[in-house]
Amino acid sequence: xxxxxxxxxxxxxxxxxxxxxxxxxxxxxxxxxxxxxxxxxxxxxxxxxxxxxxxxxxxxxxxxxxxxxxxxxxxxxxxxxxxxxxxxxxxxxxxxxxxxxxxxxxxxxxxxxxxxxxxxxxxxxxxxxxxxxxxxxxxxxxxxxxxxxxxxxxxxxxxxxxxxxxxxxxxxxxxxxxxxxxxxxxxxxxxxxxxxxxxxxxxxxxxxxxxxxxxxxxxxxxxxxxxxxxxxxxxxxxxxxxxxxxxxxxxxxxxxxxxxxxxxxxxxxxxxxxxxxxxxxxxxxxxxxxxxxxxxxxxxxxxxxxxxxxxxxxxxxxxxxxxxxxxxxxxxxxxxxxxxxxxxxxxxxxxxxxxxxxxxxxxxxxxxxxxxxxxxxxxxxxxxxxxxxxxxxxxxxx
Amino acid sequence: xxxxxxxxxxxxxxxxxxxxxxxxxxxxxxxxxxxxxxxxxxxxxxxxxxxxxxxxxxxxxxxxxxxxxxxxxxxxxxxxxxxxxxxxxxxxxxxxxxxxxxxxxxxxxxxxxxxxxxxxxxxxxxxxxxx
Numbered sequence: 452x453x454x455x456x457x458x459x460x461x462x463x464x465x466x467x468x469x470x471x472x473x474x475x476x477x478x479x480x481x482x483x484x485x486x487x488x489x490x491x492x493x494x495x496x497x498x499x500x501x502x503x504x505x506x507x508x509x510x511x512x513x514x515x516x517x518x519x520x521x522x523x524x525x526x527x528x529x530x531x532x533x534x535x536x537x538x539x540x541x542x543x544x545x546x547x548x549x550x551x552x553x554x555x556x557x558x559x560x561x562x563x564x565x566x567x568x569x570x571x572x573x574x575x576x577x578x579x580x581x582x583x584x585x586x587x588x589x590x591x592x593x594x595x596x597x598x599x600x601x602x603x604x605x606x607x608x609x610x611x612x613x614x615x616x617x618x619x620x621x622x623x624x625x626x627x628x629x630x631x632x633x634x635x636x637x638x639x640x641x642x643x644x645x646x647x648x649x650x651x652x653x654x655x656x657x658x659x660x661x662x663x664x665x666x667x668x669x670x671x672x673x674x675x676x677x678x679x680x681x682x683x684x685x686x687x688x689x690x691x692x693x694x695x696x697x698x699x700x701x702x703x704x705x706x707x708x709x710x711x712x713x714x715x716x717x718x719x720x721x722x723x724x725x726x727x728x729x730x731x732x733x734x735x736x737x738x739x740x741x742x743x744x745x746x747x748x749x750x751x752x753x754x755x756x757x758x759x760x761x762x763x764x765x766x767x768x769x770x771x772x773x774x775x776x777x778x779x780x781x782x783x784x785x786x787x788x789x790x791x792x793x794x795x796x797x798x799x800x801x802x803x804x805x806x807x808x809x810x811x812x813x814x815x816x817x818x819x820x821x822x823x824x825x826x827x828x829x830x831x832x833x834x835x836x837x838x839x840x841x842x843x844x845x846x847x848x849x
Numbered sequence: 850x851x852x853x854x855x856x857x858x859x860x861x862x863x864x865x866x867x868x869x870x871x872x873x874x875x876x877x878x879x880x881x882x883x884x885x886x887x888x889x890x891x892x893x894x895x896x897x898x899x900x901x902x903x904x905x906x907x908x909x910x911x912x913x914x915x916x917x918x919x920x921x922x923x924x925x926x927x928x929x930x931x932x933x934x935x936x937x938x939x940x941x942x943x944x945x946x947x948x949x950x951x952x953x954x955x956x957x958x959x960x961x962x963x964x965x966x967x968x969x970x971x972x973x974x975x976x977x978x979x980x
Binding site (some may be wrong): 787 | 883885886888889891907909910912916
């Protein structure tokens with residue numbers, strides 16, 4: 452077998468890097484970041500995945516970037532800028548609310564996907580991907596230059612910790628004076644966490660479970676204190692530290708897009724099936740005209756879920772063939788699904804091949820392995836009776 | 850986990866144990882640790898020929914696919930059928946019950962070029978330092 456060793460030089464580190472190494476995490480190079488992929492000493496990837504589905508898990512997601520956009524002198528300057536660069540309708544956000552969106556090139560393809568938080572009347576926080584951080588920030592600065600707003604890169608100011616799973620609220624509530632129970636999905640609040648006043652607490656995540664993401668000061672001592680206290684508070688529920696390996700299997704089961712896989716600079720919004728986060732009626736925005744034309748022209752490919760019928764695991768980049776033997780597309784993400792006990796994948800195929808039940812073949816090491824198109828998401832958490840007016844649980848993020 | 854002194858080891862983290870003209874091949878404890886939770890194993894059937902340094906099968910964990918390379922040439926006499934149903938045995942007992950294949954060696958002298966346990970342990974210790 453081949454071993455994969457990440458070169459130790461020049462990788463960026465989160466403030467929790469030393470903690471991960473002390474916990475025996477297996478580290479990998481993820482988009483230029485030295486990140487934990489799993490923690491073998493506490494059970495490894497499968498145990499971490501199950502902890503999040505069944506109880507609670509904790510992730511260091513400090514590699515994500517944060518861009519704050521505030522109004523300059525003219526009221527509404529920040530909103531106008533966000534509306535221009537983001538495809539969802541930020542005018543619909545209340546203060547304290549967040550939504551999934553994406554920033555698009557003029558061709559209607561993806562610069563990145565993003566969570567937009569409305570911090571104040573004219574004040575927004577955009578959380579972006581690690582691997583596209585520099586590109587995103589430069590792009591946001593360039594494309595908001597004509598608006599009366601102030602763009603600030605806060606990426607290095609925060610340690611971002613995700614607490615995810617059905618017991619996440621109980622764990623975080625032990626450490627915070629904020630009342631978390633009434634906080635709905637994709638809303639956020641500010642409160643004291645581990646003695647840190649005014650901490651941003653968002654009910655967001657990338658796992659398909661209930662959960663929170665908290666933003667604490669990026670110094671190593673504070674970050675480590677919070678990390679350890681979350682693990683301590685979660686002990687009674689069997690909390691585990693979780694790496695990028697489980698983060699990937701969890702988001703795949705929930706059909707959440709990953710930049711460079713399901714979305715990229717060559718894939719447009721309609722193909723990715725993210726229509727419900729793209730508000731064409733809100734007015735003009737970057738990428739809109741191209742999306743109009745793309746809609747009129749019709750789609751040549753669409754993102755579908757696959758479930759392997761025969762033995763074999765579809766992996767990223769594997770080719771997909773029709774039952775008739777023609778090459779029709781490619782896998783964007785593929786993995787065993789720990790929750791379903793099946794091998795699943797996301798793939799782009801022509802619309803004519805995209806109906807659930809359709810038989811296709813995935814080429815695995817020169818062999819065509821039978822699979823079928825299935826409805827997605829592969830996994831949807833059982834919800835308690837939804838509160839009236841609760842936000843739908845379909846938002847996606849990275 | 851100890852590396853049995855009677856085994857020989859490759860730089861690609863396979864082990865081979867010779868018993869007469871037959872040899873048993875598996876992957877090392879280091880290899881299974883690097884892979885993580887093993888979920889799938891693909892092995893050649895009895896009668897297949899394997900060639901030194903060439904891939905003869907794959908072991909997959911949740912996150913990765915790894916080729917397995919033949920430490921020596923020969924003919925497969927048996928593949929470990931138990932791994933089809935329980936690939937996770939590779940994580941639990943890589944040097945024992947989770948052997949991969951048994952082969953009839955074409956040239957047992959080929960093994961002279963492989964590492965003994967002490968050399969392999971020094972080799973992986975050096976690799977660990979790179980991290």
